Amino acid sequence: MADLKTRLKNDLTVAMKARETVTAGALRMALTAVTNEEVSGKTARELSDDEVVKVLSREAKKRKEAAEAFDGAGRVEKAELERQELAVLETYLPKQLDDAELASIVDKAFDAVAAQLGEAPGQRQMGQVMKAVNAEVAGRAEGGRVAAAVKAKLAG
CATH class of the missing domain: 1.10.1510.10 (Uncharacterised protein YqeY/AIM41, N-terminal domain)
Incomplete structure (x- = not known):
């Protein structure tokens, strides 16, 4: 069990x-x-x-x-x-990430996807970036927060 x-x-x-x-x-x-x-x-x-x-x-x-x-x-x-x-x-859930920690994870995932593609990812590659971020986040941030952070990174 x-x-x-x-x-x-x-x-x-x-x-x-x-x-x-x-x-x-x-x-x-x-x-x-x-x-x-x-x-x-x-x-x-x-x-x-x-x-x-x-x-x-x-x-x-x-x-x-x-x-x-x-x-x-x-x-x-x-x-x-x-x-x-x-x-x-x-009390039973893992500690939630603050905005700075989430932004750092998004930056790393963005860089990793950019290295794979050979160029900076755009809106079309949002799914790839989200997949990389969600693997790292693993329940420590809500999906809406993650998506907003990824969209902000891709737009900026």
Whole structure:
């Protein structure tokens, strides 16, 4: 069993015993998402820690979007609950890159693709640059942030 999944299960047990309803609810939801991912497809399989992180990232994104939607609808208490669940999930995710670190990774990927092509990449090569950046970033930055940084580099 993946270490991260084991940690989630153990932390759920601790949260339930301590009667921490928000933490327990967030961890239950996360474990359900992991289990659903494991049994999706033709055969059931055990997720690796990297795959569990991807599932948790997806769930964190859902919580962030739900909080924004509840804020827009004037449901402040629901938005706050979503933010609390997001905070719980973020403790299991890798530290997010700041803008300077992300820009540095984009610069390296841009240079690597430029060396392959023999010229500076343009908008047509955005996919190649994105592929190189995403391999390096590995869940430490949201896709939208990565895409924006790559577009800015290609435009500038």
